[in-house]
Amino acid sequence: MSEPSERARPPYARIVDSIHARIRSGELGPGDRVPSTRQITREWGVAMATATKVISTLRQEGAVEVVPGVGTVVRGSASPSNVPGKARRGTSSAHEDRQGRSDVALSRQAIVRAAIAVVDAEGIDDFSMRRVATEMNVSTMALYRHVAHRTDLVSAMIETTYREAEFPELGEADWREALEKAVRWEWGVFRRHPWLVQLSVTAKPYITPATMGPTERMMRVITAEGASPDTALEVVTILLGFTDGMAAQGLVVEQPATREPDPSHWWHERAPDLSGPAGRDEFPTVSRVSRPPDIDKIFAIGLSRLLDSLAPMIEGAAGE
Incomplete structure (x- = not known):
């Protein structure tokens, strides 16, 4: 790709490519945390919204996933999938290593933290219980054993976010x-x-x-x-x-x-x-x-x- 066409690409796309390169080189291995949105803003000098788009794109591509209590990490396979969520259930991942596939591993706080990570990266417009379940690799119904409904989950997300802001x-x-x-x-x-x-x-x-x-x-x-x-x-x-x-x-x-x-x-x-x-x-x-x-x-x-x-x-x- 020529230099002029590279400069014409959106900033978020160039940063996504850079993080993919770190994964391919082994600098970031399976289970390693990828740069947070705040780290991206500092390292690349971009706006928070751009950093959010970077994380969202990496997750949509299947390169990374959210691990409650840990953050956004490289998935178990270093080669990203172009289909969001594909191979998630058939591939061992850092998420499964820490959480397992059992509903017993779920907790209200783990669900809340996973949900916060999702909306930090993707926004609230299309947020759903199904989206959180996908990130946690569990069934949507499993979430309802810990949160009553979407409104209950959003309230808990707000409460957690404000309390942790100190x-x-x-x-x-x-x-x-x-x-x-x-x-x-x-x-x-x-x-x-x-x-x-x-x-x-x-x-x-x-x-x-x-x-x-x-x-x-x-x-x-x-x-x-x-x-x-x-x-x-x-x-x-x-x-x-x-x-x-x-x-x-x-x-x-x-x-x-x-x-x-x-x-x-x-x-x-x-x-x-x-x-x-x-x-x-x-x-x-x-x-x-x-x-x-x-x-x-x-x-x-x-x-x-x-x-x-x-x-x-x-x-x-x-x-x-």
Whole structure:
């Protein structure tokens, strides 16, 4: 393949090829963990959505699988299959070595962790109990002995994800520093697990003890300034609404309708449409933009301004 055509390939595809090469060379053997999404973002300098696409593609090809409590590992056969899940039941794998084929090896927590790994890699849109069962190499019915239904499983996934994120200690910090720390924590959770963003803006949001805990702590910070619980909840709702909205905007920028997960690739591919004569006439300002927005930078700027604007609402309550 020529160098120009190689550069034209999507970034995720080049990274997939690189990991396949490590498997073929023996650098990564059966049962070895492959680079996580965070490691991929650091090593190749790509967005989290691109890293997620890499893992998803490797799994669809049959090169890797999820082992609950371990992570994503190279399957027992170093040669990937082009058919997702093919040869899974006839081939010894790292999953089977650790978990076995028996339903007895299942547990609620193992199912939850496998489900989180699936949606981290593939998103929540097509998530199903059947998909988790496929990853765990068990029957779908076997899962129902530990989780009641899909909603029960998703609630457990959210609870586990939030608890393991370890909400920061707010300590004796002033209200502004404490709230900023709390909101940045929420932002980090969303950026690591984009599927949570989609669930947070549904008509019937999932509420669990772990998701309510941060709200309670933030409200305590605000009521300590003399505000009523009602005012505290209003402030928290404004802050979390901003965070949810920015995180959702991040999904739009980093994984637009074309499903191409790398924002810079998508942007530059379409830049000629905007910078051409028709684009300049219809969108004279947009056509002069040189790069996609940095969502993390914009979030930080917006949060600072938002906290400024909320100061009278929080501090003014003490004088009422």
